[in-house]
Amino acid sequence: MKASAAIVLSIPACLCGCLAIATRYLGIVPSGLSGWLTPLTTCLILVLAVAARPFADRRYRWGIIIGLGFSIGGDTFLMLPGDHFLAGLASFLVAHLFYLWALTSGHRMAASRVPFVIWAFIGTIVVLFLWPGIDVSLRWPVIIYAGVLLAMAAQAASRAMTAGDAAAWAAAVGGAFFVASDMLLAVRKFHGPIPAGHVLVLGTYFLAQWFIALSLVCRRSTIQPEAGLIPSKTAQLR
Secondary structure, three states: OOHHHHHHHHHHHHHHHHHHHHHHHHOOOOHHHHHOHHHHHHHHHHHHHHHOOOOOOHHHHHHHHHHHHHHHHHHHHHHOOOOOHHHHHHHHHHHHHHHHHHHOOOOOOOOOOHHHHHHHHHHHHHHHHHHHHOOHHHHHHHHHHHHHHHHHHHHHHHHHHHHOOHHHHHHHHHHHHHHHHHHHHHHHHHOOOOOOHHHHHHHHHHHHHHHHHHHHHHOOOOOOOOOOOOOOHHHHHO
């Protein structure tokens, strides 16, 4: 996919994301209606990922696409009336497992250990800070989710440090934004309100998903033509 096409496909997601943030922050429409704008924005980001030019590493492509699909499920659970926090947490947990599955395709887990040390340190500090406010029944689910999320972000950074291409760095930035978004969300839920909370949480979340999808767009197509269909340059020169 050309850069111009990626920009065009990103515009609807950008507009929908901005509308979701504005309606939540300003309260200009009913919360039930504004809540649907979050999964809709993720759906539009999924369109960008699906439209990206396919390449030989199908595991990476499908891991990102399926992860975005489970993220839409998580968005939906979190915006439904009532307390569906655990269902949303489980959906995003599966999404991060698929992202991690994609990020370990062709790259050894923790090839660079520095990001794992850094993210583990940050995650430990945040969990200890929030620990008194986390309900006992949610402590293990939160720990498991945090571990998988931080492993995903660390592996994305490790991949970027070893591969060094634009696609790997896009995924690393997306992973970092995901950690920031979920940490802000956790502070709001288990500690207390933060100024412009909706703007910060949704803004970093949409950027996270967009950068992760962008990692598919940035990758160069390495699919080889089927034998006999397109002559090679060598054959053409003979």
